Amino acid sequence: MVEILGVPAPALFGQLLLGLINGAFYAMLSLGLAVIFGLLNIINFTHGAQYMMGAFTAWMLLNWFGIGYWWSLLLAPLFVGLTGIAIERLLLKRLAGLDHLYGLLLTFGLALVIQGLYRNEFGSTGLPYAIPAELRGGQNLGFMFLPNYRAWVVVVSLAVCLATWLVIEKTRLGSYLRAATENPTLVQAMGIDVPKMVTLTYGFGVALAAFAGVLAAPIYQVSPLMGADLIIVVFAVVVIGGMGSILGSIVTGFGLGVIEGLTKVFWPQASATVIFVIMAIVLLLRPAGLFGRAS
Amino acid sequence: MRRSWLFAAAALAGTLLTLPAAADFTGGKVRIGVLNDQSSLYADITGQGSVVAARMAVEDWGGKVKGVPIEVVFADHQNKPDVGSNIARQWYDTEGVDAIVDVPTSSVALAINEITREKNKVFLVSGAATSDLTGPKCSPNTVHWTYDTWALANGTGSAIVQTGGDSWFFLTADYAFGHALERDTEAVVLKSGGKVLGKVRHPLNTPDFSSYLLQAQASRAKIIGLANAGGDTINSIKQAAEFGIVAGGQNLAGLLVFITDVHGLGLQTAQGLILTESFYWDLNDSTRAWSKRFAERMNGRMPTMVHAGVYAAVLHYLKALDALGSDADGRAVVAKMKEMPTDDPLFGKGEIRVDGRKLHPMYLFEVKKPAESKGPWDYYKLKATIPADKAFRPLAEGNCPLVK
Numbered sequence: 001m002v003e004i005l006g007v008p009a010p011a012l013f014g015q016l017l018l019g020l021i022n023g024a025f026y027a028m029l030s031l032g033l034a035v036i037f038g039l040l041n042i043i044n045f046t047h048g049a050q051y052m053m054g055a056f057t058a059w060m061l062l063n064w065f066g067i068g069y070w071w072s073l074l075l076a077p078l079f080v081g082l083t084g085i086a087i088e089r090l091l092l093k094r095l096a097g098l099d100h101l102y103g104l105l106l107t108f109g110l111a112l113v114i115q116g117l118y119r120n121e122f123g124s125t126g127l128p129y130a131i132p133a134e135l136r137g138g139q140n141l142g143f144m145f146l147p148n149y150r151a152w153v154v155v156v157s158l159a160v161c162l163a164t165w166l167v168i169e170k171t172r173l174g175s176y177l178r179a180a181t182e183n184p185t186l187v188q189a190m191g192i193d194v195p196k197m198v199t200l201t202y203g204f205g206v207a208l209a210a211f212a213g214v215l216a217a218p219i220y221q222v223s224p225l226m227g228a229d230l231i232i233v234v235f236a237v238v239v240i241g242g243m244g245s246i247l248g249s250i251v252t253g254f255g256l257g258v259i260e261g262l263t264k265v266f267w268p269q270a271s272a273t274v275i276f277v278i279m280a281i282v283l284l285l286r287p288a289g290l291f292g293r294a295s
Numbered sequence: 296m297r298r299s300w301l302f303a304a305a306a307l308a309g310t311l312l313t314l315p316a317a318a319d320f321t322g323g324k325v326r327i328g329v330l331n332d333q334s335s336l337y338a339d340i341t342g343q344g345s346v347v348a349a350r351m352a353v354e355d356w357g358g359k360v361k362g363v364p365i366e367v368v369f370a371d372h373q374n375k376p377d378v379g380s381n382i383a384r385q386w387y388d389t390e391g392v393d394a395i396v397d398v399p400t401s402s403v404a405l406a407i408n409e410i411t412r413e414k415n416k417v418f419l420v421s422g423a424a425t426s427d428l429t430g431p432k433c434s435p436n437t438v439h440w441t442y443d444t445w446a447l448a449n450g451t452g453s454a455i456v457q458t459g460g461d462s463w464f465f466l467t468a469d470y471a472f473g474h475a476l477e478r479d480t481e482a483v484v485l486k487s488g489g490k491v492l493g494k495v496r497h498p499l500n501t502p503d504f505s506s507y508l509l510q511a512q513a514s515r516a517k518i519i520g521l522a523n524a525g526g527d528t529i530n531s532i533k534q535a536a537e538f539g540i541v542a543g544g545q546n547l548a549g550l551l552v553f554i555t556d557v558h559g560l561g562l563q564t565a566q567g568l569i570l571t572e573s574f575y576w577d578l579n580d581s582t583r584a585w586s587k588r589f590a591e592r593m594n595g596r597m598p599t600m601v602h603a604g605v606y607a608a609v610l611h612y613l614k615a616l617d618a619l620g621s622d623a624d625g626r627a628v629v630a631k632m633k634e635m636p637t638d639d640p641l642f643g644k645g646e647i648r649v650d651g652r653k654l655h656p657m658y659l660f661e662v663k664k665p666a667e668s669k670g671p672w673d674y675y676k677l678k679a680t681i682p683a684d685k686a687f688r689p690l691a692e693g694n695c696p697l698v699k
Binding site: 008011014015018019021022119123124125126127128130131138144145147149150219220221223225226229230261264265268269271272273 | 334335336337338339340342469495496497498500501502503505506507509510512513525526529530533534537538539543555556558559560561563564596
């Protein structure tokens with residue numbers, strides 16, 4: 001059997017694939033963060049809580065209303081996105097133009113409150129959410145057993161990431177968005193409703209987090225802490241990719257998932273820290289991040 | 296005239312009787328600090344439930360010892376030894392706490408164990424698992440009540456080896472608890488003629504176990520031993536099902552599974568798991584009665600064995616204070632606790648050994664199939680009872696310096 005660094009090649013392929021799957025979640029979450037930061041200039045620390053709300057909304061839809069996974073994929077992001085819009089309208093709007101720190105503190109505080117409320121109601125152990133019947137089972141790829149559901153997660157998140165990138169980079173709407181990021185006053189003068197665009201963008205970024213939450217529900221425990229565990233890693237991904245860079249967040253999301261996956265084979269104990277080590281190195285060599293532009 | 300003289304004499308006698316006693320209780324009250332995980336992966340196993348259990352013990356005792364009020368305070372150690380140590384020092388030094396109770400997360404418990412010894416207070420362990428607390432690190436100020444890694448290995452580990460599970464791969468939480476549980480289980484496996492094919496150590500609170508499960512799968516071991524707890528165990532079991540581990544002929548051994556974990560997993564996923572606990576709400580009439588009272592205060596949640604251990608340990612602590620008439624000298628209190636036989640509605644009659652280990656039976660349970668369960672929290676079938684003298688590590692094998 002071919003071995004790479006003492007690990008049989010098939011096992012290594014398996015781990016690479018798993019890394020890609022975890023990277024899919026990083027990519028989708030960091031994408032939402034990048035979009036929000038790009039336009040609102042707000043570091044959205046509530047993102048993890050909103051991801052968790054997505055998973056919980058799916059759970060509630062199933063257990064309280066009998067609405068299954070597929071509708072949840074649509075309804076949960078919609079609902080959580082609406083709460084995001086309310087947050088932007090009622091709170092974040094008032095912070096426009098102030099230092100980053102205010103937005104960071106507000107969203108961090110909100111995240112703690114939301115998590116606390118869910119923990120109070122549902123406990124910390126979390127709740128089970130079954131994999132939808134259509135996606136149960138898996139494929140034997142020869143080098144590993146790939147659960148169908150994980151394959152689905154990679155495909156869907158790649159599609160979502162690609163679509164978001166295309167909309168922002170290639171469409172008229174995207175061009176407004178990018179223009180408003182550069183110079184909101186000028187864009188407003190041309191008759192475009194920038195405040196509404198800002199609100200909708202925040203709603204979209206939040207919906208993206210909730211969508212990832214629904215995707216995650218069958219894999220992980222639906223738990224009030226699921227977002228808090230992930231969000232710090234995702235922030236590291238955004239920083240490594242370059243704050244506000246759409247393409248950067250997608251590529252580094254998947255890339256770091258793979259690196260983390262490999263660490264789990266070669267030095268499992270370090271798997272929780274490897275991303276932060278990379279972040280430190282990248283910040284030393286390229287302070288604006290891998291894909292960021294130095295201002 | 297005669298009557299008022301009598302009254303005055305009685306009042307004086309009363310003060311004479313109570314005054315010296317009150318003076319022996321530091322700060323004029325008994326203050327019990329519940330220190331555990333209030334917000335993270337062990338919060339349902341310990342958390343507020345332990346606070347409720349401690350308060351129930353105080354109420355059942357009557358709220359006062361020798362006329363001195365008893366108070367329960369609590370704090371969140373966030374599973375970090377540094378945070379836990381700071382709280383413990385502050386509690387002992389400035390806030391008049393006489394005893395610290397619960398403390399899950401073995402790394403934190405080992406730190407509190409040393410601080411309590413240094414300050415000569417009392418440490419009643421329920422949540423932490425490491426058998427080192429009554430082994431090399433044993434202390435005259437510590438009682439380890441509910442369970443430990445040796446008892447878990449001895450219960451679940453040997454039951455599984457006896458039914459043919461003789462080759463193992465460990466998934467171990469990378470800190471004091473996981474290491475101790477892995478070590479104690481490995482010893483049981485090797486002693487019973489089995490072998491260990493490999494192990495992988497994962498950081499505490501890992502969301503994704505697929506990579507480790509794949510490594511376990513590649514080892515072709517018959518049994519994948521989960522030397523972790525709480526959310527880590529839940530995610531391991533859930534994802535093992537997803538990756539077809541059990542369908543592929545390998546079996547999981549949850550070495551530390553609590554009833555809240557089974558509740559979180561759902562019976563569909565958890566069915567058939569073998570596990571060892573020292574308490575289950577549905578064991579007998581008195582456990583059922585107590586658990587019902589507990590659940591009424593906890594939003595319908597049934598107690599874990601950790602909650603039961605907190606209740607029983609606090610109750611026995613108060614008994615010792617009552618017999619001693621003082622809480623000033625932690626070592627004397629623990630010595631009194633060891634001297635008195637234990638008797639409570641949850642663990643029955645028992646004793647505390649010289650190394651600080653509380654002795655009671657352990658139970659081997661199997662998780663019911665969904666069809667067998669009659670309702671929420673009806674999860675376990677009793678498979679075997681391990682008597683108190685067989686359930687815990689023999690005194691001579693622990694290397695505890697207190698044993699001579």
